[in-house]
Amino acid sequence: MANYRRDIILFAFLAALFAVVFATQGTAYSLRLTVEATCYAVIALGLSLQWGTAGLFNVGVMGFIAAGAFTSVLITYPVNDAFWAGDGPALLGFTALKAAIGVLAIWAARQTRRFGFPAWLANLLTLVALAVTFLVVSADLDIAANVIEKEAEWVGGFGLPVFLGWAAAGVVAGVIAWFVGKICLGLRSDYLAIATLGIAQIIKTLLKNADWLTHGTLTVSPLPWPVAGAAETGFETARATYLALTATLLVIVYLLLERAWHAPWGRMMRAIRDNEDAAASMGKDVNRRRLEIFVFGSMLMGTGGAALIHFNTIFDPSGFIDLNHTFLVWVMVILGGAGNNRGAIFGALFVYVVWTMSEPLSLAFFGQVRDLGQAWFGWVAPDDLDSRAISMRVFVIGLTIALVLRYAPQGVLPERLSRKG
Amino acid sequence: MALLEIRDLTAGYGVMTILKGVNLSLEEGEIGVIVGPNGAGKSTTLKAVFGLNTITGGQILFDGEDITGTPPERLASRRIAFVPQEANVFTTMTVHENLEMGAYARRSDISAVLDHVYSVFPPLKAKRNQPAGELSGGQRQMVAFGRALMIEPRLLLLDEPTAGLSPLFMSEIFDRIIAINKTGVSVAMVEQNAKQALAIAHKGFVLANGMNSFTGTGAELLADEDVARSFLGG
Amino acid sequence: MNELIFFVNKALISGFVIGSIYALGAIGVTLVFGILRFAHFAHGDLMTVGAFVAYVLAAAAAAAGVTAPVPLAVVVLPAVIVVTAVMALGLDRAFYRPLRRAGSPGVVLVMASIGVTLMLQGLIRLFAGPRSREMYFTEPKDIFRIDIPGAASKIVVTEPQLILFVFTLVAVVALHWFLSRSRLGKAMRAVSDNPDLARITGISIETVVRATWIIGGGLAAIAGTMLSLDVTLKPDLSFNILLPIFAATIVGGIGQPYGAIAGGFLVGFSETLAVFNWSVLLRPIARFTDGAFEVPAKLAFVPTEYKLMVPFIILVIVLIWRPTGIFKGRVL
Numbered sequence: 006m007a008n009y010r011r012d013i014i015l016f017a018f019l020a021a022l023f024a025v026v027f028a029t030q031g032t033a034y035s036l037r038l039t040v041e042a043t044c045y046a047v048i049a050l051g052l053s054l055q056w057g058t059a060g061l062f063n064v065g066v067m068g069f070i071a072a073g074a075f076t077s078v079l080i081t082y083p084v085n086d087a088f089w090a091g092d093g094p095a096l097l098g099f100t101a102l103k104a105a106i107g108v109l110a111i112w113a114a115r116q117t118r119r120f121g122f123p124a125w126l127a128n129l130l131t132l133v134a135l136a137v138t139f140l141v142v143s144a145d146l147d148i149a150a151n152v153i154e155k156e157a158e159w160v161g162g163f164g165l166p167v168f169l170g171w172a173a174a175g176v177v178a179g180v181i182a183w184f185v186g187k188i189c190l191g192l193r194s195d196y197l198a199i200a201t202l203g204i205a206q207i208i209k210t211l212l213k214n215a216d217w218l219t220h221g222t223l224t225v226s227p228l229p230w231p232v233a234g235a236a237e238t239g240f241e242t243a244r245a246t247y248l249a250l251t252a253t254l255l256v257i258v259y260l261l262l263e264r265a266w267h268a269p270w271g272r273m274m275r276a277i278r279d280n281e282d283a284a285a286s287m288g289k290d291v292n293r294r295r296l297e298i299f300v301f302g303s304m305l306m307g308t309g310g311a312a313l314i315h316f317n318t319i320f321d322p323s324g325f326i327d328l329n330h331t332f333l334v335w336v337m338v339i340l341g342g343a344g345n346n347r348g349a350i351f352g353a354l355f356v357y358v359v360w361t362m363s364e365p366l367s368l369a370f371f372g373q374v375r376d377l378g379q380a381w382f383g384w385v386a387p388d389d390l391d392s393r394a395i396s397m398r399v400f401v402i403g404l405t406i407a408l409v410l411r412y413a414p415q416g417v418l419p420e421r422l423s424r425k426g
Numbered sequence: 427m428a429l430l431e432i433r434d435l436t437a438g439y440g441v442m443t444i445l446k447g448v449n450l451s452l453e454e455g456e457i458g459v460i461v462g463p464n465g466a467g468k469s470t471t472l473k474a475v476f477g478l479n480t481i482t483g484g485q486i487l488f489d490g491e492d493i494t495g496t497p498p499e500r501l502a503s504r505r506i507a508f509v510p511q512e513a514n515v516f517t518t519m520t521v522h523e524n525l526e527m528g529a530y531a532r533r534s535d536i537s538a539v540l541d542h543v544y545s546v547f548p549p550l551k552a553k554r555n556q557p558a559g560e561l562s563g564g565q566r567q568m569v570a571f572g573r574a575l576m577i578e579p580r581l582l583l584l585d586e587p588t589a590g591l592s593p594l595f596m597s598e599i600f601d602r603i604i605a606i607n608k609t610g611v612s613v614a615m616v617e618q619n620a621k622q623a624l625a626i627a628h629k630g631f632v633l634a635n636g637m638n639s640f641t642g643t644g645a646e647l648l649a650d651e652d653v654a655r656s657f658l659g660g
Numbered sequence: 661m662n663e664l665i666f667f668v669n670k671a672l673i674s675g676f677v678i679g680s681i682y683a684l685g686a687i688g689v690t691l692v693f694g695i696l697r698f699a700h701f702a703h704g705d706l707m708t709v710g711a712f713v714a715y716v717l718a719a720a721a722a723a724a725g726v727t728a729p730v731p732l733a734v735v736v737l738p739a740v741i742v743v744t745a746v747m748a749l750g751l752d753r754a755f756y757r758p759l760r761r762a763g764s765p766g767v768v769l770v771m772a773s774i775g776v777t778l779m780l781q782g783l784i785r786l787f788a789g790p791r792s793r794e795m796y797f798t799e800p801k802d803i804f805r806i807d808i809p810g811a812a813s814k815i816v817v818t819e820p821q822l823i824l825f826v827f828t829l830v831a832v833v834a835l836h837w838f839l840s841r842s843r844l845g846k847a848m849r850a851v852s853d854n855p856d857l858a859r860i861t862g863i864s865i866e867t868v869v870r871a872t873w874i875i876g877g878g879l880a881a882i883a884g885t886m887l888s889l890d891v892t893l894k895p896d897l898s899f900n901i902l903l904p905i906f907a908a909t910i911v912g913g914i915g916q917p918y919g920a921i922a923g924g925f926l927v928g929f930s931e932t933l934a935v936f937n938w939s940v941l942l943r944p945i946a947r948f949t950d951g952a953f954e955v956p957a958k959l960a961f962v963p964t965e966y967k968l969m970v971p972f973i974i975l976v977i978v979l980i981w982r983p984t985g986i987f988k989g990r991v992l
Contacts, residue, residue, distance in 0.1 A: 062767050064701075064774065144956075188976060192983050194767045195699035199906045200979070202701075203972040206899060214965045327899065332778060335771070389789040396790075400782025406775030407755050410768055476860060502862025510860065516853040519846070527850050530843070531862030573861065 015351055015417060022358055036244035037316075038361055043251040044313035046353035049337040050258055050346060051305030057344025057420065058266075058274050059298040061190075062198040066306055067330035068205030071322065072181055073174030073307025074314035075212055075219055078162060081170035081229050081315075085161020093156060093217075096149035103145055107138025150217040159220040167231035171311045178307025179300045181208075186299040190292045205331065212322035219322060226319035251312050255350070258305060262346050274298065332402055333360060339409050342416025351418060363401070367394045427490050429454040429612050430475070430581055435484035437474040443482065444470045446636040450614075452629060454580070457603065457613045459644065461620040462633035468616040469511065471633070472583050475614075476501060476508045488581065502531035507574035511585040514570035517559030521550050524558050524569050528576030536576065543572040546602070564595045571602065575611075582606065584615035600626055624648045661811040663940050669816050671929075671936045677821050677890055679928025680828040684883035685901065686908035686920035687835065688876030694852035694915025695872045696760070698769035702751070703880060704902035705780035708895060710744040710881030711888040712784060715795060722797035733795050733885050734823055740885055741878040748877030749870060751776055757869075777898060784895045793893040795885075820889035827882055832921055835875075839917060844871055852915045900968060904931070907971035911978050913985025922987070931970045934961040 027035040048070060055061040063069075088094070114130035122130075153160060185204055189197040212219045219225070232246040265271050277284040277291050285291050310330075314320055333356065341352020371394035378384035387393070409416070432450040436443060444467045452458040460468045473479050475486055477498045486494045488504060498508075507528075516524050525543060529536040544551040547568040553561060558569050567587065574582055587603070588596040596619065604626055607613050617623035624630050627644030632653055640653050647653050685703060692700040717739055718732035728735045755772050802819035838845040844867070850858040851868045859865060887901075888894070908927045912919025939959040946955045962969060978985065 060767065062770065140961075188979050192979060195693075195770055196910070196979060196983070198701075198767075198770055199699060199903075199910070200975065202899060203903050203906075203968075203975060206903065207966075207969055207972055210966060210968055214963075328778070332774065335774075339771070387789055389791065392790050393786050396782050396785035398782070400779050400786065403775045403778025403780075403782060406778065407772055410764075410772050410775065411755070411758050414764070414768070478856070478860075498859040499862050499864045502860070508860045510857065513854055513857060516850050516857065518853045519849060523846055523849075527846060527858070527861050527863070530847060530850075577862070 042357040047309035049353040051302040053349035055302035065201030065205030068208040069178040069306035070310030071325040073310040076177040077170035077174040077311035082162025087157035091156035093153040100145040153217040174311035175304035175308040179304040182303030224321040342418035344420035348418030431487040456628040459627035466633040507579035515558040522554040528573035675929040675932035679925035683924025685905040690920040701773040702777035704898040707884030711884035714885040744881035745877035748873040904971035907975040919987040
């Protein structure tokens with residue numbers, strides 16, 4: 006068991022850290038922290054899978070979290086009767102029909118080549134079909150959106166069980182990942198980084214501005230819980246049950262990943278990562294395998310994001326920010342040790358506690374600086390000092406990434422090289 | 427004193443050791459040819475001279491000075507030139523620019539040596555403003571040679587200069603090598619066409635498994651039965 | 661006629677302005693991409709840092725009572741370029757060079773550049789706060805109105821826009837001269853083309869890398885300053901400006917400075933044309949046809965709030981259709 010000494014020490018340290026948090030911060034607050042940390046751990050496992058196993062460079066974690074969270078909101082939020090009673094559904098239906106016709110027209114335009122149309126003409130027809138479809142559908146959608154917003158504010162949800170919402174969250178995040186991966190995975194790794202960064206910004210923009218669909222910046226709350234809420238069982242019990250649920254989710258995901266990792270599939274993945282050319286020459290379809298990983302990792306992000314958002318009971322598109330939902334996860338993964346699932350979990354739990362605790366600490370620190378500065382030098386601090394204090398944490402995250410890459414590129418729990426088999 | 431002297435060289439790529447003790451000595455004005463089976467470490471030897479891989483032991487002396495592990499960019503100013511086997515021209519740059527880059531390490535006027543290179547390889551002059559990537563394989567090889575000659579090297583290292591060329595062009599290349607050598611340039615080359623190469627060599631080195639197995643004049647090696655049987659195809 | 665002038669003002673001039681900014685940024689990104697072989701995510705924040713340096717120096721100049729016929733930020737621009745270039749060199753020395761020396765793969769450098777971008781963001785907001793600033797101090801913001809005979813409206817060009825035109829032109833010509841004529845410029849192209857062969861030829865990679873950061877940092881300083889002069893100095897541009905710049909880089913082909921310029925203008929014009937309200941141009945036509953068709957009040961390809969989708973869609977199209985860029989780029 007000497008092999009596991011490092012794991013045991015680190016997780017004992019982590020347990021002590023959480024004990025301190027529970028002792029000093031009160032149970033209700035600490036439970037909240039722990040639930041959020043476990044949700045982050047699920048997300049971090051997704052990123053660790055992508056980056057550590059396949060070397061896939063995803064800097065759009067926030068986008069997958071947001072997409073998953075919104076999907077779950079749509080599935081689980083109570084039905085909005087005003088919407089279903091109004092003209093909205095019919096208008097949306099017609100828009101969908103027109104979109105389908107448009108897609109058919111685009112497909113037909115592409116097929117004209119088979120009937121001897123020259124390539125330029127086929128391309129031109131495709132472009133025209135694309136443009137017309139785009140203009141017609143976006144104009145229609147505009148009208149439908151206006152009607153919905155006037156009649157019912159927004160479409161509301163489907164009122165389905167939360168578990169379905171979480172599952173759908175994974176599926177939608179996976180579908181988005183499939184499209185992104187399909188485009189980028191054959192190309193050099195930087196392109197995936199750029200594309201995921203872009204898709205994350207766009208998902209956020211959509212969620213923020215499509216008021217008819219997402220209620221936009223007006224936010225959606227309260228989101229239903231998969232377990233009995235605070236009103237029924239009391240604050241602490243409710244949070245503890247939620248924690249039991251997310252912890253179970255985390256353990257299941259962890260066990261599945263470990264199993265896959267030691268199965269032939271995991272061996273093949275490592276072979277691909279360590280020597281792509283050799284693996285490809287042995288007839289492994291490298292890009293297909295990578296696409297699987299990318300999709301699966303993103304599904305974990307979607308589900309983890311849904312679990313996180315339901316716990317906080319409010320869906321606010323502006324709340325998704327790169328720093329908290331992409332780069333924080335990156336710090337968790339590279340600090341914990343990419344390619345090691347326990348490392349990712351350790352990184353997630355540890356970094357999340359430090360991160361959350363650092364907010365009051367940095368505010369207190371800057372408050373101190375202000376007071377001292379005023380007392381000693383008569384310095385008048387800018388009135389936005391608090392928001393500046395928060396940006397100090399941005400700097401720290403960046404510095405952590407740069408330093409870990411330079412001095413501990415393997416993280417605290419490096420990937421274990423399997424000697425057997 | 428030998429111009430190039432390699433003593434007990436061990437080298438490889440990363441953790442993989444390929445050379446396990448290579449010795450080689452070449453006098454000024456000589457052509458030395460390294461032959462041997464695939465994987466014997468022929469190219470690795472040349473690359474080690476040029477600091478392109480990891481040297482773990484031994485010494486490389488050029489003109490009596492220790493150049494072991496000197497990074498490649500510092501060797502050009504010592505007038506050592508290297509023509510790699512592959513990717514040996516700047517494809518997006520014109521022929522003329524390729525030659526200019528060859529003289530990067532010289533700060534003096536290069537018009538005289540440029541004229542000389544164009545006179546050695548007349549086809550290049552006509553194509554001087556064409557990107558090197560658009561040339562045929564043989565012409566690219568000329569650009570690569572021309573680029574190497576631009577620093578007026580004392581020692582020219584050639585890694586399989588005839589690989590992938592048509593037989594006709596091969597003899598052309600060997601003729602050029604002899605011509606270059608006649609102007610006082612020492613040549614160390616790795617060659618698959620061992621017979622032809624040894625025929626023009628003053629010295630031959632046979633490598634096997636990362637070590638010297640035979641050393642002698644070109645003629646001696648060609649005459650040696652063991653060498654003939656093992657490496658020259660009977 | 662008035663509608664046409666509106667089109668020139670709202671679409672062409674602003675397309676040219678934003679295109680120039682993207683082009684100046686994309687040249688730096690493409691050079692770094694070509695020579696250091698990684699996507700430099702900190703470039704957007706390098707631009708913002710440059711703009712802040714310009715702000716501080718211009719404020720200092722204004723406080724010292726300096727007056728000039730052009731904006732003070734332009735007067736101090738040479739110093740801004742030097743400071744930003746030195747900063748880029750420092751970032752390389754502190755964060756990228758150690759990784760390069762250790763032989764880290766490109767993705768690790770990309771990650772490091774993300775770390776750097778977060779550090780820059782944090783520092784900028786720590787010292788400057790989250791609000792936007794005006795880059796003008798004592799000097800007025802000159803606006804030129806060009807009369808067009810027979811039309812009531814005028815073509816409007818602001819002073820920073822004119823200066824930007826001049827700077828872009830100078831930068832492009834200077835860059836062309838540098839890359840095609842100078843010894844160091846050719847060495848940069850050689851390293852971008854084939855780094856191993858370049859070393860064999862005697863080119864010091866570190867020298868070329870330094871030149872790359874100086875040029876990239878200098879152009880980023882110009883772009884950041886001019887953008888802030890044209891609009892305001894915003895501390896939170898980073899990813900919003902980075903995405904179009906990356907799109908421009910990839911459209912133009914990685915390691916291709918001329919491609920980056922073309923890509924920058926392509927993305928810039930696409931953005932402004934996509935959000936332009938085409939009804940303005942259709943209305944007079946509708947008037948001629950005597951109301952044969954109705955023109956909606958707003959007819960834009962993309963609503964303004966979704967502007968970021970334009971560079972992304974361009975990026976996706978290029979990645980699908982021609983990942984090496986519309987000009988022949990580096991082999992992937």
